[in-house]
Amino acid sequence: MKDKIVFISGASSGIGEATARRFAKEGAILLLCARNMEKLHSLKGELEKEYGAKVYVYELDVRDKKAIDEVFENIPKELRNIDILVNNAGLAQGLEKVQEGVPEEFDVVIDTNIKGLLYLTRKIVPTMIENQKGHVINMGSVAGIHAYPGGTIYCATKAAVKFISDGLRMDIVHTPIRVTNIQPGIVETNFSVIRFHGDKERAAKVYEGIKPLTPEDIADIVLYTASVPDHVQICEVTVTATHQATGGVVYKK
Numbered sequence: 001m002k003d004k005i006v007f008i009s010g011a012s013s014g015i016g017e018a019t020a021r022r023f024a025k026e027g028a029i030l031l032l033c034a035r036n037m038e039k040l041h042s043l044k045g046e047l048e049k050e051y052g053a054k055v056y057v058y059e060l061d062v063r064d065k066k067a068i069d070e071v072f073e074n075i076p077k078e079l080r081n082i083d084i085l086v087n088n089a090g091l092a093q094g095l096e097k098v099q100e101g102v103p104e105e106f107d108v109v110i111d112t113n114i115k116g117l118l119y120l121t122r123k124i125v126p127t128m129i130e131n132q133k134g135h136v137i138n139m140g141s142v143a144g145i146h147a148y149p150g151g152t153i154y155c156a157t158k159a160a161v162k163f164i165s166d167g168l169r170m171d172i173v174h175t176p177i178r179v180t181n182i183q184p185g186i187v188e189t190n191f192s193v194i195r196f197h198g199d200k201e202r203a204a205k206v207y208e209g210i211k212p213l214t215p216e217d218i219a220d221i222v223l224y225t226a227s228v229p230d231h232v233q234i235c236e237v238t239v240t241a242t243h244q245a246t247g248g249v250v251y252k253k
């Protein structure tokens with residue numbers, strides 16, 4: 001990973017943050033984006049101090065196509081040859097049934113998880129093709145394999161991530177670029193706090209009675225998929241906590 005250029009969306013928290021840390025430890029050059037610049041600056045400081053890493057941070061809402069263009073103009077020219085794109089930014093909103101849900105929240109989830117991922121992919125993959133090297137790692141979810149009650153919109157977006165990954169793999173099959181879809185089950189991050197609009201008590205209940213995955217578990221897997229020899233493409237990884245069978249089937253003590 002030494003001096004590989006790694007772009008991570010949603011690096012201010014959870015899985016994205018842990019992935020940034022993991023790649024920094026391996027000597028990668030990091031291009032990190034999210035909306036929360038305070039958290040990104042603090043992570044940059046930590047990674048520079050801890051690993052002597054080269055870290056560049058960018059304020060970005062992945063739903064904003066124009067902002068993506070602007071971020072790219074601000075990336076130093078010699079670092080625009082991105083080796084690894086980790087499309088990680090994403091979220092869920094609420095657990096309402098479709099007929100009771102908030103349409104504006106449908107927009108936020110669909111625009112972030114599907115369109116944001118597509119915009120970044122569209123922006124970065126052409127240069128990967130030009131350079132004949134690259135790896136797109138998408139953060140899907142077990143939610144994209146089986147729907148669960150109250151998760152309809154989120155599950156649909158993660159099913160889209162699976163099919164965008166499969167389709168992109170076909171689109172660039174003639175190139176050396178790899179596409180990986182990582183599908184985690186329950187990971188303890190800020191995800192549930194965001195889902196429940198800041199209700200920490202309700203969020204904590206999601207992780208009660210089960211030992212969930214950690215963001216570091218997923219970061220290790222991201223790194224592994226990026227570290228296998230060039231002729232090996234890990235298309236999909238599905239990983240759950242031991243007491244989770246699918247998105248909706250969890251054994252709790």
Ligand SMILES: NC(=O)c1ccc[n+]([C@@H]2O[C@H](COP(=O)([O-])OP(=O)(O)OC[C@H]3O[C@@H](n4cnc5c(N)ncnc54)[C@H](OP(=O)(O)O)[C@@H]3O)[C@@H](O)[C@H]2O)c1
Nearest residue numbers: 010012013014015034035036061062089090187189190191
């Ligand atoms: N936690 C789980 O159980 C789990 C399971 C399977 C898959 N996942 C997926 O893993 C990914 C990371 O989630 P997490 O669990 O690490 O949650 P998290 O701790 O809430 O982190 C989510 C990250 O996404 C960023 N983000 C959200 N909306 C964004 C936007 N419009 N533009 C740019 N960045 C945005 C957030 O940054 P800002 O708020 O600073 O913008 C944050 O850095 C998501 O795609 C999620 O669907 C999570």
